[in-house]
Amino acid sequence: xxxxxxxxxxxxxxxVEVIRGVDLEIEDGEFxxxxxxxxxxxxxxLRLISGLEHISDGELHIGGRLVNEVPxxxxxxxxxxxxxxxxxxxxxxxxxxxxxxxxxxxxxxxARRVSEAAATLKLExxxxxxxxxxxxxxxxxxxxxxxxxxxxxxxxxxxPLSNLDAELRVHMRSEIAALHQRLSTTMIYVTHDQIEAMxxxxxxxxxxxxxxxxxxxxxxxxxxxxxIFVAQFIGSPKMNILPLADGQxxxxxxxxxxxxxxxxxxxxxxxxxxxxNSTLRGKVGLAEYTxxxxxxxxxxxxGQTCLVIHNQGPAPETGAExxxxxxxxxxxFFDKEGRAV
Amino acid sequence: xxxxxxxxxxxxAAGAPWLTLKTREMLEAWLFVSPTLIGFLIFFLGxxxxxxxxxxxxxxxxxxxxxxxxLRNFHNVLLENPDFWHVVRNSVIFALGLVPLNMAxxxxxxxxxxxxxxxxxxxxxxxxxxxxxxxxxxxxxxKFMLQGEGxxxxxxxxxxxxxxxxWLREPNxxxxxxxxxxxxxxxGLNMILYIAALQSIPRDYEExxxxxxxxxxxxxxxxxxxxxxxxxxxxxxxxxxxxxxxFDHIYQMTGGGPENGTLVLAFYIYxxxxxxxxxxxxxxxxxxxxxxxxxxxxxxxxxxxxxxE
Ligand SMILES: Nc1ncnc2c1ncn2[C@@H]1O[C@H](COP(=O)(O)OP(=O)(O)OP(=O)(O)O)[C@@H](O)[C@H]1O
Ligand SMILES: [Mg+2]
Numbered sequence: 347x348x349x350x351x352x353x354x355x356x357x358x359x360x361x362v363e364v365i366r367g368v369d370l371e372i373e374d375g376e377f378x379x380x381x382x383x384x385x386x387x388x389x390x391x392l393r394l395i396s397g398l399e400h401i402s403d404g405e406l407h408i409g410g411r412l413v414n415e416v417p418x419x420x421x422x423x424x425x426x427x428x429x430x431x432x433x434x435x436x437x438x439x440x441x442x443x444x445x446x447x448x449x450x451x452x453x454x455x456x457a458r459r460v461s462e463a464a465a466t467l468k469l470e471x472x473x474x475x476x477x478x479x480x481x482x483x484x485x486x487x488x489x490x491x492x493x494x495x496x497x498x499x500x501x502x503x504x505x506p507l508s509n510l511d512a513e514l515r516v517h518m519r520s521e522i523a524a525l526h527q528r529l530s531t532t533m534i535y536v537t538h539d540q541i542e543a544m545x546x547x548x549x550x551x552x553x554x555x556x557x558x559x560x561x562x563x564x565x566x567x568x569x570x571x572x573x574i575f576v577a578q579f580i581g582s583p584k585m586n587i588l589p590l591a592d593g594q595x596x597x598x599x600x601x602x603x604x605x606x607x608x609x610x611x612x613x614x615x616x617x618x619x620x621x622x623n624s625t626l627r628g629k630v631g632l633a634e635y636t637x638x639x640x641x642x643x644x645x646x647x648x649g650q651t652c653l654v655i656h657n658q659g660p661a662p663e664t665g666a667e668x669x670x671x672x673x674x675x676x677x678x679f680f681d682k683e684g685r686a687v
Numbered sequence: 688x689x690x691x692x693x694x695x696x697x698x699x700a701a702g703a704p705w706l707t708l709k710t711r712e713m714l715e716a717w718l719f720v721s722p723t724l725i726g727f728l729i730f731f732l733g734x735x736x737x738x739x740x741x742x743x744x745x746x747x748x749x750x751x752x753x754x755x756x757x758l759r760n761f762h763n764v765l766l767e768n769p770d771f772w773h774v775v776r777n778s779v780i781f782a783l784g785l786v787p788l789n790m791a792x793x794x795x796x797x798x799x800x801x802x803x804x805x806x807x808x809x810x811x812x813x814x815x816x817x818x819x820x821x822x823x824x825x826x827x828x829x830k831f832m833l834q835g836e837g838x839x840x841x842x843x844x845x846x847x848x849x850x851x852x853x854w855l856r857e858p859n860x861x862x863x864x865x866x867x868x869x870x871x872x873x874x875g876l877n878m879i880l881y882i883a884a885l886q887s888i889p890r891d892y893e894e895x896x897x898x899x900x901x902x903x904x905x906x907x908x909x910x911x912x913x914x915x916x917x918x919x920x921x922x923x924x925x926x927x928x929x930x931x932x933x934f935d936h937i938y939q940m941t942g943g944g945p946e947n948g949t950l951v952l953a954f955y956i957y958x959x960x961x962x963x964x965x966x967x968x969x970x971x972x973x974x975x976x977x978x979x980x981x982x983x984x985x986x987x988x989x990x991x992x993x994x995x996e
Contacts, residue, residue: 398894398897419897425898427891427895431889433895433910434914444909445899448896448902448909449899449900
């Protein structure tokens with residue numbers, strides 16, 4: 347049973363508060379993803395949990411134990427670094443066995459556990475190579491293998507896939523998902539790639555400026571974002587936010603809450619219609635054809651640009667007048683503080 | 688000046704269609720290396736060739752006469768002159784004392800001063816400053832401080848009840864004294880090299896190892912020290928060579944004494960050549976020293992290479 351519990355965790359570097367009061371409960375075996383823009387404190391929060399940084403204030407419990415003052419090595423966590431941090435002068439085998447060696451595990455036991463992990467990750471042919479003789483994807487796998495060997499209670503990943511090319515990233519993503527299914531160990535994963543977050547997570551934690559903006563399942567965050575920030579951060583291409591000017595009848599059929607000042611519509615929930623009988627009209631600016639769909643940038647009469655995903659038939663020409671229809675039930679209303687209403 | 692000459696030349700070359708691009712690039716390349724190359728020829732290769740020649744002559748500077756004697760100088764140095772082996776022994780003792788002490792101290796200082804903390808620049812400067820002070824001035828100051836009666840060192844020892852020896856007048860103490868004072872003078876250089884090397888090791892390794900349960904000592908022994916190996920080799924080679932070449936320090940502090948107890952190779956060469964004016968003999972000694980240093984360097988490089996495999 348390895349629950350991770352954060353109670354009002356704070357971290358400051360000098361006078362700058364970087365993590366500003368985070369409360370979070372992570373269930374045993376859960377896959378939790380921290381997302382947020384660059385500099386919001388994802389890595390810092392992960393390092394606080396690992397013990398690589400000292401917690402300024404608040405309480406951190408791992409497996410029911412208060413670990414604020416427990417050294418990193420004794421928190422039962424393993425971390426996969428963005429740089430992989432494979433020791434360059436050691437072979438793959440020695441890299442994977444390093445933690446067991448410093449913990450004085452007997453050589454035979456060590457060999458057994460290394461080969462077990464190597465088998466899991468299909469690393470056997472690489473065991474005698476040095477890190478410099480491996481491709482990016484192989485290094486990544488070794489880094490994960492090194493984490494597995496220690497048999498930790500909690501895995502921590504800091505943007506583990508960001509140094510890989512797009513194709514390999516998709517592949518490794520599925521391997522990490524498979525690994526989680528097999529081990530069912532608690533995993534905490536940092537990324538700023540929201541697709542990674544959506545596909546991997548049981549629970550997504552959206553961070554902003556050192557605070558939690560919203561916590562929920564991928565579907566929760568997609569369907570009912572609590573703020574404009576989350577609404578625009580989750581989902582790609584990002585949600586259109588249009589001001590609700592008086593008398594602008596965007597909200598087709600839906601009743602507009604009294605305090606709402608803007609409405610959000612995802613590009614995939616807009617479709618094209620005749621300009622004459624649409625309430626939202628504009629001119630097609632840019633059309634980005636991606637094969638399956640075309641992403642249209644429509645310049646609205648009101649002045650804003652609105653993204654539309656078009657996937658039925660040929661896309662209109664650049665400069666064409668179009669009308670837009672929003673699917674009812676997929677409108678999000680926000681007040682002037684940016685909170686959902 | 689070289690820059691101007693280069694520009695003039697380049698301009699001329701650019702306006703000269705009969706020069707192919709390749710020729711022009713060759714010309715430019717030679718132009719760039721020429722200052723170093725000319726310096727190398729005049730100030731390094733020239734003397735080296737000259738020394739080969741001198742070493743086969745008997746030439747007394749005063750008589751202005753050089754007679755060809757073949758390999759007799761080498762024969763004399765290696766087989767007939769017991770002083771030579773005594774001097775080599777001194778040089779080896781000096782190196783064996785200086786190199787490990789210097790490197791251990793340099794590494795310890797670097798480990799302490801490689802991470803930023805309040806005042807780190809001050810401490811680095813303090814330890815580096817002796818490197819850039821004049822060797823002669825440094826030796827003179829220490830000579831005073833190491834005087835038997837009233838020297839600063841012995842006064843301080845007296846405070847804690849130790850009766851210090853007359854450092855530079857007793858053969859064994861004199862050797863220890865020149866080694867230690869030389870180490871203090873030069874350790875800053877190796878410290879800087881080690882600091883640079885330590886700072887180029889990513890913090891991630893240490894963090895990963897710490898997370899895996901390694902103690903600070905284990906991190907040092909299993910991660911940091913192996914990753915420093917290339918730097919350690921360079922430092923070892925340079926320091927060994929430097930210790931065999933030590934001259935000004937000995938010249939000023941002990942003059943090779945007492946009882947030739949600190950008479951080291953480089954100083955002996957100077958004595959033979961410029962005090963006794965046996966130029967041919969000194970040249971032969973210099974060549975032998977060159978071979979010793981070269982051999983030591985090769986051995987160290989080879990040892991390290993075997994180590995890495
Ligand atoms: N050791 C440190 N000293 C001072 N400030 C720091 C330190 N580490 C991080 N910060 C600051 O804390 C903030 C959060 O940094 P952090 O690395 O956690 O961001 P991040 O969310 O991981 O960003 P990215 O997506 O770019 O990796 C940043 O403003 C950063 O400048
Ligand atoms: Mg980060």
